[in-house]
Every structure is written in structure tokens, then in C-alpha cells.
Amino acid sequence: MRSHRTPRRRTRTRTGVVRAAAFAGAAVLLSGCASYGVSPGADGDSGTVTYWLWESAQLPAYQQCAEDFQAQHPDIDIKIEQFGWDDYWRKLFTGFISDSAPDVFADHTSRYGEFADRGLIVPIDEQVEEAGIDLSQYVAGTTDLWIGPDGKRYGLPKDFDTIGLFYNREMAEEAGVSAEQMAGLTWNPTDGGSYEQVIARLTVDENGVRGDEPGFDKSRVKTYGLGLGSAGAPFGQVEWSYLAMTTGWWYMDEQAWGTRFNYDDPRFQQTISWWRGLIDKGYMPPLAFTEGGSPDQQMQAGRYAIVSEGSWQTANYGALEGVELALAPTPIGPSGKRAAMQNSLADSISASSEVKGAAWEWVRYLASEDCQSVVADAGVVMPAIASTVEASKASLGKTGFDITAFTDQIDAGSTFPYPAILHAAEVQATTTTGLENVMSFNTDVSSLTQMNERVNALFE
Amino acid sequence: MAIATRAARLRTSSTGEPLRPDANGSPRERLTALAFIAPALLGFAVFYFWPTLRGFYFSFTEYDVFNAPVWVGLDNYRAVLEDAVFWNSMKVTVLYVVINIGTQTVLALLLAVLLHRLTRSVLVRSVIVLPYLISNVVVALVFYWMLDAQIGIANQFLGWLGVDPVAFFGDQNWAIPTIALVNTWRHLGYTALLLFAGMLMIPGTVYEAGRVDGASEWQMFWRITLPLLRPVLALVLVITVIGSFQAFDTVAVTTSGGPAEASNVIQYYIFDLAFQRYQFGYASAVSVVLFLILTIVAFFQLRLMRADQSDMA
Numbered sequence: 001m002r003s004h005r006t007p008r009r010r011t012r013t014r015t016g017v018v019r020a021a022a023f024a025g026a027a028v029l030l031s032g033c034a035s036y037g038v039s040p041g042a043d044g045d046s047g048t049v050t051y052w053l054w055e056s057a058q059l060p061a062y063q064q065c066a067e068d069f070q071a072q073h074p075d076i077d078i079k080i081e082q083f084g085w086d087d088y089w090r091k092l093f094t095g096f097i098s099d100s101a102p103d104v105f106a107d108h109t110s111r112y113g114e115f116a117d118r119g120l121i122v123p124i125d126e127q128v129e130e131a132g133i134d135l136s137q138y139v140a141g142t143t144d145l146w147i148g149p150d151g152k153r154y155g156l157p158k159d160f161d162t163i164g165l166f167y168n169r170e171m172a173e174e175a176g177v178s179a180e181q182m183a184g185l186t187w188n189p190t191d192g193g194s195y196e197q198v199i200a201r202l203t204v205d206e207n208g209v210r211g212d213e214p215g216f217d218k219s220r221v222k223t224y225g226l227g228l229g230s231a232g233a234p235f236g237q238v239e240w241s242y243l244a245m246t247t248g249w250w251y252m253d254e255q256a257w258g259t260r261f262n263y264d265d266p267r268f269q270q271t272i273s274w275w276r277g278l279i280d281k282g283y284m285p286p287l288a289f290t291e292g293g294s295p296d297q298q299m300q301a302g303r304y305a306i307v308s309e310g311s312w313q314t315a316n317y318g319a320l321e322g323v324e325l326a327l328a329p330t331p332i333g334p335s336g337k338r339a340a341m342q343n344s345l346a347d348s349i350s351a352s353s354e355v356k357g358a359a360w361e362w363v364r365y366l367a368s369e370d371c372q373s374v375v376a377d378a379g380v381v382m383p384a385i386a387s388t389v390e391a392s393k394a395s396l397g398k399t400g401f402d403i404t405a406f407t408d409q410i411d412a413g414s415t416f417p418y419p420a421i422l423h424a425a426e427v428q429a430t431t432t433t434g435l436e437n438v439m440s441f442n443t444d445v446s447s448l449t450q451m452n453e454r455v456n457a458l459f460e
Numbered sequence: 461m462a463i464a465t466r467a468a469r470l471r472t473s474s475t476g477e478p479l480r481p482d483a484n485g486s487p488r489e490r491l492t493a494l495a496f497i498a499p500a501l502l503g504f505a506v507f508y509f510w511p512t513l514r515g516f517y518f519s520f521t522e523y524d525v526f527n528a529p530v531w532v533g534l535d536n537y538r539a540v541l542e543d544a545v546f547w548n549s550m551k552v553t554v555l556y557v558v559i560n561i562g563t564q565t566v567l568a569l570l571l572a573v574l575l576h577r578l579t580r581s582v583l584v585r586s587v588i589v590l591p592y593l594i595s596n597v598v599v600a601l602v603f604y605w606m607l608d609a610q611i612g613i614a615n616q617f618l619g620w621l622g623v624d625p626v627a628f629f630g631d632q633n634w635a636i637p638t639i640a641l642v643n644t645w646r647h648l649g650y651t652a653l654l655l656f657a658g659m660l661m662i663p664g665t666v667y668e669a670g671r672v673d674g675a676s677e678w679q680m681f682w683r684i685t686l687p688l689l690r691p692v693l694a695l696v697l698v699i700t701v702i703g704s705f706q707a708f709d710t711v712a713v714t715t716s717g718g719p720a721e722a723s724n725v726i727q728y729y730i731f732d733l734a735f736q737r738y739q740f741g742y743a744s745a746v747s748v749v750l751f752l753i754l755t756i757v758a759f760f761q762l763r764l765m766r767a768d769q770s771d772m773a
Contacts, residue, residue, distance in 0.1 A: 291604075291719065
């Protein structure tokens, strides 16, 4: 089940448990209110501030932050509510429509553009300047993610994440793959480099024959060298972006908010071609196998030896019983460098909030060292303030993983920002079909060129 | 009070014709009737009729909920006709309905006959409706895990039989049959119970007569049960076909319409358009098209099966 994966940075809008089944009658039954747009709210400085977040694992840390905050601001009450990822965005959506949205909510790079575009959240440039907040205290790259399509700032970063490779340590040892080897993998779209060799080596069929040995039966694979979670539409955040980006490719004509896309670029298509080739070789499961158990469950069952995953999954993978996992950085590509997508969450203020003054105080506190060091100690995610990252390394290190695999890429400057775009849901729908068709071998990789045209058409 | 008046009038009726409720009634009676209907009528008006009207209106607009709808005339309907995803969804939905209704009706009939002719045990009847008592979402998720290609229990069994793993939900050819059969499993008992109730209305004397004439169970099923059950069967079919066209939750919690739109049933497509892509105007147009299709289907079903007539003289 998808929601079990807590796909907090995922852009996929495909659903988990849908309480919105009540929506089934859907649009025909939609009963609306007579007025359109959201109420303008007010700037109240005291009262109750409602705060929403989607990750249950982070709830205790933010509860702590709220208590500390309330001790400093006795006239402000923080009311925290938590909903799972899928429910979260739907509830937020209906909240906006019915003027019952939370005053402050944890926001995602893939979503806030639409909210800003529709005037549902407010920019905070003035407040940031007035309060004299030092933007350089945050981990490089995190603050810019929150500059919206109109050039205004819509959030202060509260944490950040990147991508790494979780692998089964015992399987690697059995196959004679050392931790040093895993840390020094190379990749290219032609022969896959040492990354493909290791994936082949870790693939084992039901007779115990390895993927790189003669007699390997690709139709009866017991353990796939590389796991697969989805076709990775639209950005392949954990699926293929760490490969594509080492070829010098970029999604679109701009760093963010672009309108012309590059899914027709040969560098991208070669990457997907190599990636898809792993299925053909029997080193990665067919796309059809991704319906059902999630990658972490398959990992636990010993079906996958390596999966590329986000740092936000560290605690989850660390808690898997019965398997001993380790963490490696993503491979070095043709550029001579590694690459990993870096994303950051921030808290946004609803335009309809009646207490925007108090809401800003809370947002400011969430983005402060006081709160972020609490988050660091909780050991679930890495907070965005650079000075707290060391504490976070220690607490996340308790999971048994060496999380320098994530943080080294930030220090080395080999990360790239999450590509924020408008029309995200439309792009998602178009690319999901396009990429799933390619990954299920319905269409050729070159069909991604037509997909690119369809995506571009959304922006015309 | 009103009942007493009605009773008085019934008594004084002197013609020999069957008495029919007086369509005009006294103003007082109409008021009473209205009072009884009012709660249901209000609910219908507020939650069905008004939203339906608005839905029709939205279908002629471009509307994202946050900004006022913009009238676009028939543009949405023109777009529906050219929308490959819509036609794929219709195809997928029809395939789903055919498999779901086909298997469900045949099996439910069989089950109902067994209930009717073999046992009258209340326990058996209760057990048969059990799947229907479980929430759709729970059923869908349990099957989703059981039928996983790599770690699902179903493929474990298949493996022992020497069959290669089947990606029941993930394979494009399997996704819709799987989802349809999961829902058949859930609705089978309920449908069987409805048909069984219909069979109970067939007089036992007909079967006795059949047995005296030397008819076999097989002959009695085709010559007695099925023809006399027809009005009930027609009703059950209309209800289940409409329900089947509205398949949504199983898809939503498992495949989300994938892989590559292989299970993108029409209701899921509408949901996706409206609630995930904010295209309420276009989603309304698709809904209206679906509404029209369902109306036509129901009309022909009722006509062809002469649901308003019974062969029981």
C-alpha cells in the first residue's frame, strides 16, 4: 500500500487509502458555495494558530516546538493536526474551498506554485526582511526553492533531503561487493559502468546463479539487483534523476517555473533506455511488479538488493526487521560527479488566515534554530539550518546508517534543486502515462519525444 | 385523522372497480403527504437535484473552484469527443462492467438457486453476505497485498503449482479482470440474496406441478425459475450495472488507474480531473456524458427485459 511508504517528497499523486471515496459521485454532485475565491483573512497577532503537517513520525518534535513556542508567546495557541500524505492535500484543497484551511501548513515544492498562483498562500518577503532573518544560515540551495513563480518568497525552509542507495549488506558481502566499492560506483548510459556490474552481481535467480554468471535465468529471479518503485513521473526524484542529471541534462528551459521541457533530449532518453534495459536483462523487476508491496517491503523480503531512495526514508529503512541494510551515495556519472535531487519543505501561511501576524511568528519559530535543533534530535529528517546538521547526523546515525552518503553531496555541491513547475498535476498525469508506457515496453523510448510535446502544450 | 377520512371514503365506495388512491385528494391530505415526503425531498433537492443542476451548468464552463466559472459553451463536450483518455476510460469501464456483471450475475443466480432449492439455512444465508459487510477499501487492500507479484500469498500458491508469478494488479491485461473479479467476490452474496428473495415469491405449487410432470431441476430452472424471476432479475441487473459503471474505490486504493491507464475507469478519471487537476468544468462534462450513457443503458435494459410486467398470472 502506497501510504505506508510515507512518500512525503514524492510528487506522485497516485493515491493510498482514499477517504475521499465519498467524492465518488464526483463532479456532477459537487455542490459549491455561491462566492468564489478565498476570504482575505486578517492580520491578528494573537489567538489560535492551526498548523497541519503530514508526517506522523515528525509529530512529536513539532509538538515540542509548539510547547516551547507557546511558553514564549502566551497569547498564541498552536493547534497541530496531522493527516497522511494523500488525505493531506485533499483536505487542504477542500479547506481552501470552504475557507477552513489551516493558518499555517507544511508545504511541498511540487504544490506551492499552484497555491501561490491562485493566491491561496501569502508571500513573506516583507516579514523576512523586517525580522532580519539571515538566509545564509540555511543549508545551501534550500531557501531558493521557496521563491515562487512570481519571484516572491512563500516559505522558510525547515528541513532538507537528498537521495542515496540503500542496499542489503549481507547480500553485498556474499557477492563479494565491499562497502568501498559501493561508495565508489560509477555509471554511464552506455554500459552502466560499475553500477550495472554491481547490480548484475547482486541479482540472483532461483537456482542461485548470479546475474553476471552464465546460465542466469532472467525469467525466474529471486532477488533483483535494483528495486523499482514506479516509473518516476514526472521528475524521477528517487527513480532516475540521480542518473539523468550526471549527463548534464536538465528538465526544462529554466531552473524553476520553466515552460519548455527537455524530455526529448537524447541524454534523458539514453538514461531511461539504460534504466529500462535493466528490466530486459532481469536485473530490475518489470513495472507490473510495482503494484502491490512497496519497495521497503520488497527490500525486507529480500526481493531487492539495492533501492534508490530519499533521505526521509532513513528511519523507515532503519526500522526494517530481519534485514541488515547499509547506505551508499549515488554513483558518479559521465560528468565526473555524483548527482542527487535536493528538496526542502517549508511552512506556508494561508491567505485566508485571520491571524497572519501570529502565523508569521510561528513560521519564524519553525524556521529558527530553537525549533530545528529539536527536529534534529528527533532523528527523522535533516533540519535546514546548517548548524543543526551535525546534531542531526548523530541522531540519524542511530539508525545504523552512515548518512554522510546524503550530506557529502551537499558539501560537494553535487545536488540539484527540486524542479518546481506550474501545472504540476497536469504534467504529472501526462508524464505518468508516457513513462509507464515506456517502462512497460508498450512504446519505444523515443515516444518520450511526443510526451514532451504534450507537456509543452500544457504551457502554451 | 387523514387515515380515518380515507377509510371512510373506502367504505362508501360503491363501484366494483379496484380502489385507487385518489390522485387529487383533499388539500388537507396533500398537505399531510407532503409533510411525510418533505424530509426525503429536502435531502434529494439539496444533495442530488441542485448539485446535478450545477454539474450540468459547470459542464459548459471552465472552472477551477477558486475562480468564478467562465462560460465556454460546448467546448468541453467537443474536447470529450476528441479525448483519447476518455475513450480509453470508456473502453476500460465497459470491459470492467462486462466481466463484473457477467460473472457476478451467473454466479449469484447459481448461488440463489442453491439457496432456494437445497437449503433454507439462515446461517448459510448470513455467511454468503459476509463479504458485502466488509468495506470496499479493506477488501481492495487485502487483495492488493495477497495478489502482489513478488511477496503475495496467491503467487506463492501459484509457484507451488509451477506457475510463473502473475502481476494481477500490475499487468495491463490483468488489472481490469482482477479488479472486476475482486468486486464480484464482494458483491456476489448480496446479489444472490436479492435474487433469492425474488425466488421466494415464486409459488411452490408451480414447482410441485413441474415435479408431477416429471421435469428435472435443470428444466425447472429454465422453464420456471428464470421466467418467473425476470422482473426481479431485471431490477437487480439495472442496479448492479449502474453500480458497476461507478466502480471507483477499488481502483483508487490499488492501481490509481495505472499502469499506463490500463485500469483508468471513468469514475476514477472524473475524480482525477476534478479533485487532482482542478478541471471541474471538464470533469462535469465527462460526468454528464456518463450520466447520459447510463440513462440510455438503464432505459434499454428495462425495456428489453419488460421489467414492469410479470409472467405470474
